[in-house]
Amino acid sequence: MKRLLGLFIAVAISLPSYPVGAKDVTPETWSWQRSGFCTVEPDPKEPGGTPLNPIKLETFGELFEISVNRDEYLLDADPKCRWVELSGLYRWEDPFGYHGSLVESFPKHLKGEGARYLIATFLPPDTRAGNFHSRNVTFVGRFYHRCVPYRKVERGENVPEILVRVLEDGTRIKRSECSHWKRRTLIIRDVFVTEIRDEQPLYISGERNRSLIGELSDYTGNDLNEIVAETREKIRLLQDSVEAYADYEAQTLEITGDFVSEERLANSKENTRLNIMRIVSFETTLHHHAAFQRLNARRAKIRVFSDTTSSLDTKYACVCLRGRCKDQWPLYESDAQRVIDPFACFKSQEVRMIVQ
Numbered sequence: 001m002k003r004l005l006g007l008f009i010a011v012a013i014s015l016p017s018y019p020v021g022a023k024d025v026t027p028e029t030w031s032w033q034r035s036g037f038c039t040v041e042p043d044p045k046e047p048g049g050t051p052l053n054p055i056k057l058e059t060f061g062e063l064f065e066i067s068v069n070r071d072e073y074l075l076d077a078d079p080k081c082r083w084v085e086l087s088g089l090y091r092w093e094d095p096f097g098y099h100g101s102l103v104e105s106f107p108k109h110l111k112g113e114g115a116r117y118l119i120a121t122f123l124p125p126d127t128r129a130g131n132f133h134s135r136n137v138t139f140v141g142r143f144y145h146r147c148v149p150y151r152k153v154e155r156g157e158n159v160p161e162i163l164v165r166v167l168e169d170g171t172r173i174k175r176s177e178c179s180h181w182k183r184r185t186l187i188i189r190d191v192f193v194t195e196i197r198d199e200q201p202l203y204i205s206g207e208r209n210r211s212l213i214g215e216l217s218d219y220t221g222n223d224l225n226e227i228v229a230e231t232r233e234k235i236r237l238l239q240d241s242v243e244a245y246a247d248y249e250a251q252t253l254e255i256t257g258d259f260v261s262e263e264r265l266a267n268s269k270e271n272t273r274l275n276i277m278r279i280v281s282f283e284t285t286l287h288h289h290a291a292f293q294r295l296n297a298r299r300a301k302i303r304v305f306s307d308t309t310s311s312l313d314t315k316y317a318c319v320c321l322r323g324r325c326k327d328q329w330p331l332y333e334s335d336a337q338r339v340i341d342p343f344a345c346f347k348s349q350e351v352r353m354i355v356q
Helices: 063-069 107-111 148-154 206-215 225-239 242-252 262-277 282-289 333-338
Strands: 028-031 084-091 102-103 116-121 135-145 164-167 171-175 186-196 216-218 302-307 316-318 343-347
Touching: 063 343, 084 107, 084 116, 084 186, 116 135, 135 225, 225 242, 225 282, 225 316, 242 262, 242 282, 262 282, 316 333, 333 343
Parallel strands: 116 186
Antiparallel strands: 028 164, 084 102, 084 135, 102 116, 135 186, 164 171, 216 302, 302 316, 316 343
16 A cells, blocks of 8 residues: 655646537627547558557657747647556546546646647546556557647638637637647547556655645534444445435525526436436445445444635545545545545535525
C-alpha cells in the first residue's frame, strides 16, 4: 500500500468552464464539441500502426512540449492516429466532459507542474476508471491536437466539431482560436489500460495533517447518528443493486427555493438517477468493488466529515472498506469524492436552490 503521510502544498490549476448545450441560455453561451476523430488510419505495418505495436515516448512530456512551443504542430493533419504508449499518474476527473487526465507523477500533480494529457475515451467504453484513480498506470492510446480544428477553420475548412458560440436565436458561430487551451491541447482517445502499478490510490493522508489542511473536519452535528444510520441503509441498497440505490437518491433529493417548479424538481430527480446508473459512475464502480460487497452494513466503520470550505454545508459519510482506516481517512474533498479503497464516501444531499 502506498500512501503519503507528509503534508504537501499543492498549487491548484484553474481552468475555464463552458456550459454545454443551448437550452435556457440567454443571450449566448459557449459549447465545447470535441474533435479529433481519425480521418486516415495508420499503416498497421508501421510503428504505432496498431495498439500492439505502440510508439513509446522517450519522455512523458515529449508531445506536450511540442504542442505548447510550436503553434503549427500538426497543422495540416491529424496526428496520423498512431498508437502511443505512455506511463504516468491517472486522475479520475471530469474536466469539460473528458474522462480524467494523465500526469507525470503525484508530486507534479500536487504542484500543478508539467504535462497533463486529457483522456477522451477508453476502450472498451465501459472501463471503470475509478478502479485506478490516482494510481500509476500505463496507457496505450491515440493522440490528437485540440488546436488542429481551430487552425483548419481559420483556413476555411469545414470542421463540424469544435468550440462553437450559441446565440439567443440559435445561431451557431465557430470560434477559431485556442490560446486559452495552450497548455491543454493534447488529448488521448481510444485508451487501453495495459498496466496498473499501484494497489491503492496515492493521496495525502494522516490525521496530523487534518488541522493544517483545514478542508474536511469531523462532523459533530445533532443529526450525526441519523446520517450514520442513513449511510448504513445506503450501503445495503448499493450492495444490492445500483438501480435500488439510484431510486433512493432520486426520491430523497431535496430542492428548495421560491421558484422551484414541479417539472424542474422531477427533471433533477431523473438526472440524479441517470447519472448514478451510468456504467462508469462512482456508485456503479463501488457496487462492483469486492471489498465493498464484503462489508457488513450494520457493523462497518463510518466517519462523517463536513467540508469547511463549502457554503453548501456539504457532508461526506465515509465507510472503511478494510479492517481499519486509521491515518487513511480523506483530508481533501476531492479524495472524498473519488477515492475507492481503503475508504469510500457517500456525499450528503445538500439542499440546492433552483431559480427559473
